Amino acid sequence: MNAIDVRHVSLSYDTPAGRVEAVRDASFGAAPSEFVCLVGPSGCGKTTLLNMIAGFLAPSAGEILIGGKPVSGEGLDRGIVFQDFAQLFPWRTAIQNVAFGLEMKNVPRPEREKIALEQLRLVRLEKFAHAYPHHLSGGMQQRVAIARALAYNPGVLLMDEPFAALDAMTRDEMQRLLAEVWRETRKTVVYVTHNVAEAVYLADRVIVMSAHPGQVRAVVSIRLPRPRDPLSVEFLDHQKELLSHLTRQEDA
Amino acid sequence: MKALIAILAALAAYEAVARSGWFAPALVPTLPAIAHTLWDMLRDGTMENHALATLWRVFAGLALATTTGLVLGFLMARYGAVERFFSPLVSALMPIPSLAWAPVFILWFGLGNVATILIVFYASTFPMLINTRAGARAVNPLWLRAARAMGASGTRLFWKVVVPGASPFIITGLRLAFQRAWIAVVGAEMLAASDYGLGWVIFDAKEFLNTDIMLASLAVIGAIGFVFERLVFGTLERATILRWGMLRTAKA
Numbered sequence: 001m002n003a004i005d006v007r008h009v010s011l012s013y014d015t016p017a018g019r020v021e022a023v024r025d026a027s028f029g030a031a032p033s034e035f036v037c038l039v040g041p042s043g044c045g046k047t048t049l050l051n052m053i054a055g056f057l058a059p060s061a062g063e064i065l066i067g068g069k070p071v072s073g074e075g076l077d078r079g080i081v082f083q084d085f086a087q088l089f090p091w092r093t094a095i096q097n098v099a100f101g102l103e104m105k106n107v108p109r110p111e112r113e114k115i116a117l118e119q120l121r122l123v124r125l126e127k128f129a130h131a132y133p134h135h136l137s138g139g140m141q142q143r144v145a146i147a148r149a150l151a152y153n154p155g156v157l158l159m160d161e162p163f164a165a166l167d168a169m170t171r172d173e174m175q176r177l178l179a180e181v182w183r184e185t186r187k188t189v190v191y192v193t194h195n196v197a198e199a200v201y202l203a204d205r206v207i208v209m210s211a212h213p214g215q216v217r218a219v220v221s222i223r224l225p226r227p228r229d230p231l232s233v234e235f236l237d238h239q240k241e242l243l244s245h246l247t248r249q250e251d252a
Numbered sequence: 253m254k255a256l257i258a259i260l261a262a263l264a265a266y267e268a269v270a271r272s273g274w275f276a277p278a279l280v281p282t283l284p285a286i287a288h289t290l291w292d293m294l295r296d297g298t299m300e301n302h303a304l305a306t307l308w309r310v311f312a313g314l315a316l317a318t319t320t321g322l323v324l325g326f327l328m329a330r331y332g333a334v335e336r337f338f339s340p341l342v343s344a345l346m347p348i349p350s351l352a353w354a355p356v357f358i359l360w361f362g363l364g365n366v367a368t369i370l371i372v373f374y375a376s377t378f379p380m381l382i383n384t385r386a387g388a389r390a391v392n393p394l395w396l397r398a399a400r401a402m403g404a405s406g407t408r409l410f411w412k413v414v415v416p417g418a419s420p421f422i423i424t425g426l427r428l429a430f431q432r433a434w435i436a437v438v439g440a441e442m443l444a445a446s447d448y449g450l451g452w453v454i455f456d457a458k459e460f461l462n463t464d465i466m467l468a469s470l471a472v473i474g475a476i477g478f479v480f481e482r483l484v485f486g487t488l489e490r491a492t493i494l495r496w497g498m499l500r501t502a503k504a
Binding site: 054055056074075076078079080082084086087089090091100101103104105132133134135148152 | 392398402408495
């Protein structure tokens with residue numbers, strides 16, 4: 001059984017300028033522990049689709065299943081990481097942020113502190129457990145956000161361009177770290193990005209989307225051994241393939 | 253340190269005027285004369301009793317105002333119906349100076365604590381309410397989204413996210429409410445109190461041309477206000493929004 005099933009999902013809404021079709025008839029699945037990237041230009045509905053999987057938005061047609069169960073609203077079976085560093089609670093230290101989900105699950109304090117510290121160790125931030133977010137760099141804040149989304153042990157990790165606001169060097173570092181975290185935790189990941197190289201580096205499978213209306217254009221499997229070398233010929237070939245799907249839609 | 257220099261300069265200027273011989277010493281007593289009166293009043297406990305009476309009225313009024321302001325502010329931010337009902341009332345009542353109610357409250361409740369406390373309450377409710385409402389509305393939607401994704405809802409979402417998220421505004425509201433209350437209480441005591449309170453002492457001293465008592469009481473009023481502004485609210489801010497790096501949101 002798939003960890004995630006997106007079946008003929010559409011979302012349209014009314015604006016003063018008329019009806020907007022944000023997503024049209026999108027379908028894809030993710031096997032357990034699979035890393036899936038949603039790639040596409042802005043306006044292709046990739047974030048909207050992620051928000052529907054997260055349960056923040058309800059599709060106007062179609063259905064989404066997590067572990068075979070239809071999604072209705074948010075749930076602790078999914079962890080979410082946003083692009084904006086401001087997603088952390090500024091009034092909580094790193095470890096208190098990470099422990100939030102466990103607190104909501106009524107896990108007793110000693111246990112949730114232990115688990116939260118383990119998660120911080122996973123993203124190599126155990127030294128900053130008691131720092132407040134505003135004392136952490138952008139990359140560190142995103143690592144805390146990843147630890148926070150993993151702490152209550154959801155099967156699925158949803159990520160919305162988590163490294164897009166970081167500088168290039170930090171981004172590379174974060175991608176390596178995420179690849180390691182994913183290898184260790186074996187979560188099913190849906191990762192939204194507009195960065196083709198990032199998708200080739202991280203994903204088992206890339207869902208290429210096109211805009212106006214947002215729809216699935218192509219599905220590309222990346223069968224490269226890990227850790228991946230972004231300078232290898234095969235890596236560049238995959239990048240070219242994805243780019244060709246993306247430029248083809250611009251011509252259309 | 254700079255505050256001390258400014259205060260010393262102002263005192264020196266006053267002393268120069270008092271000793272210039274331009275005004276009768278009974279009307280502009282020198283600082284040592286005022287200090288002497290103040291010391292006498294402190295030694296026999298009259299000043300402390302008056303100050304305690306005033307502080308009691310301030311805190312009774314502030315307690316009512318804070319409760320009302322917090323509850324109504326959060327409810328107005330959360331529920332459209334509450335907002336629609338109370339918003340015109342707030343707009344109509346807010347511009348009325350609290351002291352303008354003094355004659356009405358005196359007729360209804362007589363001279364004494366009730367009328368005084370009600371005037372303080374009236375003066376300090378609005379800053380508390382307006383800031384609480386603004387703070388609740390300014391809570392970053394991303395925090396709510398992240399918290400809901402981690403299973404927070406209802407009262408736990410309110411106490412663990414909305415309240416701390418609104419705290420920069422709530423603390424600003426408290427600070428303004430205290431300032432308003434402290435200003436209002438002195439005026440209220442002049443009009444509506446009998447026998448006790450710093451405002452009443454000043455008003456009563458006028459009858460006997462006791463300028464030294466008036467100025468000594470003013471010094472106590474200023475000192476208490478200063479201590480609260482700098483120490484109480486300064487400490488509160490350092491322990492919360494400064495520590496969390498949230499001061500900028502409060503000023504924005």
